[in-house]
Amino acid sequence: MARILETSESETQTFYDRIADVHNLAMKINGYRTSVANYLESLNLTFDKNSLVLDAGSGTGIITLGFHSAGFRPKKTIALDLSINSLKIARDQFEKDEETDAENICAVQGNILQLPFADETFDLVLTCGVLEYVSLEEGLCEFARILKTGAKLVLIPVKPSIVGSVLEILYNFKTHSIEETEEIAGRWFEIVGNYEFPITEPIGWSKMIFLLEKSRS
Numbered sequence: 001m002a003r004i005l006e007t008s009e010s011e012t013q014t015f016y017d018r019i020a021d022v023h024n025l026a027m028k029i030n031g032y033r034t035s036v037a038n039y040l041e042s043l044n045l046t047f048d049k050n051s052l053v054l055d056a057g058s059g060t061g062i063i064t065l066g067f068h069s070a071g072f073r074p075k076k077t078i079a080l081d082l083s084i085n086s087l088k089i090a091r092d093q094f095e096k097d098e099e100t101d102a103e104n105i106c107a108v109q110g111n112i113l114q115l116p117f118a119d120e121t122f123d124l125v126l127t128c129g130v131l132e133y134v135s136l137e138e139g140l141c142e143f144a145r146i147l148k149t150g151a152k153l154v155l156i157p158v159k160p161s162i163v164g165s166v167l168e169i170l171y172n173f174k175t176h177s178i179e180e181t182e183e184i185a186g187r188w189f190e191i192v193g194n195y196e197f198p199i200t201e202p203i204g205w206s207k208m209i210f211l212l213e214k215s216r217s
């Protein structure tokens with residue numbers, strides 16, 4: 001059954017529906033896909049023919065594209081976002097991209113705070129620049145719910161910085177502090193890695209990575 005969105009979610013959806021093309025172009029120019037692919041390649045992630053992966057708040061699909069560029073081929077990758085226009089661009093890119101297994105990617109409209117999936121469904125969640133729109137506690141709790149115990153969450157937040165402060169104004173979100181992220185993540189996850197992108201890569205100016213492993217529901 002369709003759910004009526006809260007005002008702030010509906011504003012976020014309208015905002016990203018409007019800027020989807022520009023946001024996608026900016027992500028391409030920034031080289032986020034390659035930066036994320038290089039990081040993911042360095043991890044010892046293994047998938048089998050039943051593995052399910054979620055790109056939570058996928059936008060136009062840059063993180064899913066990076067994940068597929070890194071050579072990972074789970075059974076299905078689900079790209080979920082509020083913005084229909086972003087998902088249309090994502091689907092188009094998946095279909096045209098030679099490094100991407102488009103047949104096994106689904107683009108789904110949804111809210112990360114009410115994911116339409118059963119408990120303990122996913123083997124990996126990737127999420128970049130989305131928890132900044134919601135309560136960190138509610139978002140991480142929902143990711144913990146749908147992840148299998150022992151599965152990983154690759155969390156790519158906006159890091160507190162001057163660039164982060166500019167992005168807060170441009171994109172109308174709220175950066176979470178590193179201390180808050182570590183404290184709240186620790187309720188469900190073990191922090192198994194912290195990663196800073198090289199300063200030569202534009203993603204490193206605003207983003208970092210927490211590699212988390214679900215320890216409890």
Ligand SMILES: C[S@@+](CC[C@H](N)C(=O)[O-])C[C@H]1O[C@@H](n2cnc3c(N)ncnc32)[C@H](O)[C@@H]1O
Nearest residue numbers: 016057058059081082083111112128129130133
């Ligand atoms: C800064 S963009 C990041 C998109 C993508 N992950 C990337 O790295 O390019 C934030 C995205 O989060 C989505 N978003 C914000 N709140 C959301 C929510 N509650 N549920 C699902 N998606 C949400 C927006 O529609 C937008 O596409």
